[in-house]
Amino acid sequence: MTNDAMKIPQATAKRLPLYYRFLLNLHSSGKQRVSSAELSEAVKVDSATIRRDFSYFGALGKKGYGYNVNYLLTFFRKTLDQDELTKVALIGVGNLGTAFLNYNFSKNNNTKIEIAFDVDPNKVNTKIGDVAVYHMDDLDKVVVEEGIQVAILTVPSAVAQPITDRLVQANIKGILNFTPARLNVPPSIRIHHIDLAVELQSLIYFLKHYPTDTETTESVE
Amino acid sequence: MTNDAMKIPQATAKRLPLYYRFLLNLHSSGKQRVSSAELSEAVKVDSATIRRDFSYFGALGKKGYGYNVNYLLTFFRKTLDQDELTKVALIGVGNLGTAFLNYNFSKNNNTKIEIAFDVDPNKVNTKIGDVAVYHMDDLDKVVVEEGIQVAILTVPSAVAQPITDRLVQANIKGILNFTPARLNVPPSIRIHHIDLAVELQSLIYFLKHYPTDTETTESVE
DNA sequence: ATGTATTTGTGAACATAGAAACAAAGTTCA
DNA sequence: TGAACTTTGTTTCTATGTTCACAAATACAT
Numbered sequence: 164m165t166n167d168a169m170k171i172p173q174a175t176a177k178r179l180p181l182y183y184r185f186l187l188n189l190h191s192s193g194k195q196r197v198s199s200a201e202l203s204e205a206v207k208v209d210s211a212t213i214r215r216d217f218s219y220f221g222a223l224g225k226k227g228y229g230y231n232v233n234y235l236l237t238f239f240r241k242t243l244d245q246d247e248l249t250k251v252a253l254i255g256v257g258n259l260g261t262a263f264l265n266y267n268f269s270k271n272n273n274t275k276i277e278i279a280f281d282v283d284p285n286k287v288n289t290k291i292g293d294v295a296v297y298h299m300d301d302l303d304k305v306v307v308e309e310g311i312q313v314a315i316l317t318v319p320s321a322v323a324q325p326i327t328d329r330l331v332q333a334n335i336k337g338i339l340n341f342t343p344a345r346l347n348v349p350p351s352i353r354i355h356h357i358d359l360a361v362e363l364q365s366l367i368y369f370l371k372h373y374p375t376d377t378e379t380t381e382s383v384e
Numbered sequence: 385m386t387n388d389a390m391k392i393p394q395a396t397a398k399r400l401p402l403y404y405r406f407l408l409n410l411h412s413s414g415k416q417r418v419s420s421a422e423l424s425e426a427v428k429v430d431s432a433t434i435r436r437d438f439s440y441f442g443a444l445g446k447k448g449y450g451y452n453v454n455y456l457l458t459f460f461r462k463t464l465d466q467d468e469l470t471k472v473a474l475i476g477v478g479n480l481g482t483a484f485l486n487y488n489f490s491k492n493n494n495t496k497i498e499i500a501f502d503v504d505p506n507k508v509n510t511k512i513g514d515v516a517v518y519h520m521d522d523l524d525k526v527v528v529e530e531g532i533q534v535a536i537l538t539v540p541s542a543v544a545q546p547i548t549d550r551l552v553q554a555n556i557k558g559i560l561n562f563t564p565a566r567l568n569v570p571p572s573i574r575i576h577h578i579d580l581a582v583e584l585q586s587l588i589y590f591l592k593h594y595p596t597d598t599e600t601t602e603s604v605e
Numbered sequence: 606a607t608g609t610a611t612t613t614g615t616g617a618a619c620a621t622a623g624a625a626a627c628a629a630a631g632t633t634c635a
Numbered sequence: 636t637g638a639a640c641t642t643t644g645t646t647t648c649t650a651t652g653t654t655c656a657c658a659a660a661t662a663c664a665t
Contacts, residue, residue, distance in 0.1 A: 227663085258486060363536070365576075
């Protein structure tokens, strides 16, 4: 296991892909250098936070100058991609799953959805956005054979746990869970939950209970 | 603006919808009482954290007994729903947007997607999962007329900012942004970003750099 | 060359979140 | 009733994350 970046704060790690994407944008628009202030404007993260984030990797910038876009880009490419490609499978080719398959991941990074699984006979043995769809029955076998390490779970919540159990058996390392179910997995497996209903509800809760700037100050438009 | 829950930590606020959903599950399975330990098992949140979260709202439980499911449920319904319904519009009826329209939000809570917008003539003037699709040209007018307060943004990133500007003009209060774009909005508007590519990339980063329990300790099964 | 402008990298202060641990209160059962 | 058990609510501690503020280093203009 690579130890060089072991103690980088999780909050920082979550921002890295974001920085990377905006650096790509800057690069393709021909920009040679960028300051933490400019980057801050683009990604909406405090400039001090950006400098702090970058500093975990050493001194990447130059005082009085800023950061060299190409250098940063190369550096983060190495850091994020970590040489080898991670194989991802998508489980459940419904609307949400299809959205993922059409999303062009590999364009900006080395992440690539290798295979998809579903039970629908109309989808099995077709290709959606360049990705072959297998039958769910073959999940265990194919995941092992292909050495899939990450699964995106976009299945009905009723089957989320049983399918997760099979993924665990098939030696998966991480799951991106879009179902509302809270999955039981051994502690060696990492799960990120993205719960669409919760996201919407909590946004609404914030709107109602946490007045934003202009509402707190006396003037109300 | 309701001030009673003003200083509840954001982390707590984000967990409320989750608690609410699991309480609904418990209720429909006939359970009368529940302890923080049981709830912890179900939602995968430390029981002390759950008790702490609940305590912000006062003493909702009984020592030696736990929490009354019905009472909690009623309490959270009031807290989350805040009486009046929040009107939500979905902008962009692609795969991701369609996933939202078919997702049965109103089943578990009062959140309801009222209208959708798209530019595709095949979709305009149809209904998808019970929600009418309008043409994007009518966005400004309809949003104002209907008093829409929240928008779910599932459009191509190229048009994200211009559409956001129109939403701001139309007096929207909050945006759930699924595009990779970081939107410019006045500070009075709250935006939650959900960036699918970033989620996937950061999961992979964590897998590679943050060994989980069983990998750190010597035994590996 | 010299002086002024920038802009980084980081020490220190502050803010937020999570978890352990336990007294106090209530429950349960004989 | 009273003793043993349960479980909350909160105090305290620790960890994590963010921001300020500024010295040090470099760039740039004249």
